[in-house]
Structure formats: C-alpha cells, structure tokens
Amino acid sequence: MSTPFTLIEGGLTGAVSLRAELRHPSSLREPEVEAWRSLMARVLEPSVYADPDFTLTVAQHLADGRTLALLLVWQDGLRVPTLRGVLPLQLPARQGLAGRARLWRLPLAGTAEAAIDAGHAAAVLRTALDHLRGSPLRLVDLHWPDLRPDSGLAVALGEAAGSTGRRLAVVDQEEMTAPDPAPLTLPAGRTSLERVRDPVRLRDAVEHFLVLDARRGPGSLLADPTTATAFRVVTRRFAHRGQACVDLVRRDGEVVAAAVHLATGRHDTIWRQAGLCLAQGPALASAPARIEALVTVEASGGARRQPERTSLRRLMRLRA
16 A cells, blocks of 8 residues: 655656555565665665665564564656655554554664655655555554754654644653773784775674674673674675775784774764774763654544555564
C-alpha cells in the first residue's frame, strides 16, 4: 500500500507526487538499495549509520525479535521513481492493538537515524505520517528519539506536524553515559601507525581490532557472536566501496590500539576504538543535548481512512 502526497514546487510548472510504503528490510531489491545509496548524497542530516549497508546489516543480524519495517517515500513523475526518504521503524509487537511506531535505535550505532532528502524534508515527513495514519497497523503516534533541537530534521518534523494540525510533544532526552577512557599506560618501545584501506588486508585489521576489543570482557563485540558477525559484515561492505579503513598502532610490532573508520572526507566517522589510549588529547566539548519527539499520526479534523487490503499483513507476520 502506498499513500500519495502532492506538492507544488516554487518555480516549477508541475506538481511533485510523493508516495510512501512500508517494506520489510529483507524485501528490498538491489535497484531500491541503489536508490537509497543515491539518496545519501542529498540527505538533510548526514550520518553513516543511515547508510543502507549499515542499516540493512544490523536489521538482518541484530533485530532480536523486533518487528522492523522501512518506511520509504518515493517521488513519481520522473523517468524512474526517486527515493526521497527512508525511516527505519520498530513496529508494535502486539498486532491488532493501537500502538506506537518508533524510529529504530540502531544497534552498534546507539542512535536512531533516518535518511531524508534535504530538498523535500517537510513533505517527506508529511507523506510518511499520512501513510502511517492510513495503514491497517492502528498506529496512534510516532516516537522519534535522538534529535538535536536545532537540527534540520527537528525543524522539518515541527513543520510537518504544524501544517497538518498534528500534536507534537518534545521532551529532553536523558543523556547516554559514555564509556570511561582507556588508561594511559604505554609499554616501552617504538610506536608506528598504519592506516589499512585495502579490502583484503582490512579483514585482518578488523580481527586485530576485535582481539583488542575482547579485553573489555563481557561487553566486547566477540562476547556476542551475532554482534561480531554484523560488525565484520558492515566493515566488509563499506570497504568494498572504499568507505572504510582501520588505524593500527603498533608498539615494537605488537598492535596495542586500533580504530575503525566508516566513510571518508568530511563524513569520516570513527565508529569504534579499542586498545590503549596513546595520548591525552584536548578536552572535548560536551555533546549537544538531544530531545525526543512524539507526534500523532492522526491529523486534526481529518477522518481516518479505512485500511486497505495489502500485503503489509505479510510484513507483520515476518519477525526480523
């Protein structure tokens, strides 16, 4: 089932037609994944964790029994449909009862991420909310955590809610505690740094990282084989695109610290670090406070549409 939405773009002669659909993550075909990758170059709030190679991998390996879905928003009227938005959602576990959809807080990322086209953000979110309203899932609201108050996504969500008369509640989000830094204890000897980019050699570098990380004990990646598998697959997929590298620090030939990077250039993100803290860097500024938003999917004054017969029932039977 898809929900249409039409807007008039200033300066253009025609209307932009948007439609939304809910899909199980495993149902996406390669052309749809490629459309998602193309969207990443136009997103309002860039995040490597909103990339399909990250989101689809953790959905495959780390769903832990959750009912997951991707809310896709497409633009028609072009030679081929253009993907304008992807919202990874966790749907209510109890089917048939009114419930809440949540933007999924991705494992191995720790935040909820969405890929929204910067040029159509408010329209994409209105289309998404309209689709949730008209679905047979009986959803009453959408919970969106991990928003920065001054972010473009927060502004667009407020605009989408206000333009349709939807209730929007915003509260401060409890800060997530960061792990304590590794102690500054260095073995004697000569230190060298190597950055590994080659996909073949990167596999060995990832294993070096995992061995260092395992020293954390029960909370390490290797302590959960499924998590370790997801970690390996993500790095392999990004490395295949030339979008991953591993920094290895050796002391007298022994690897004593490592860091895994995803993406390149200004979007380079240090995903994970392990081993010794080799230097006392400058004091880091505290991360900006986050908020969480709760927006109703029912627009004020509008009659709820009757649910359509759809293959979405199959989606609800699938347990990721």
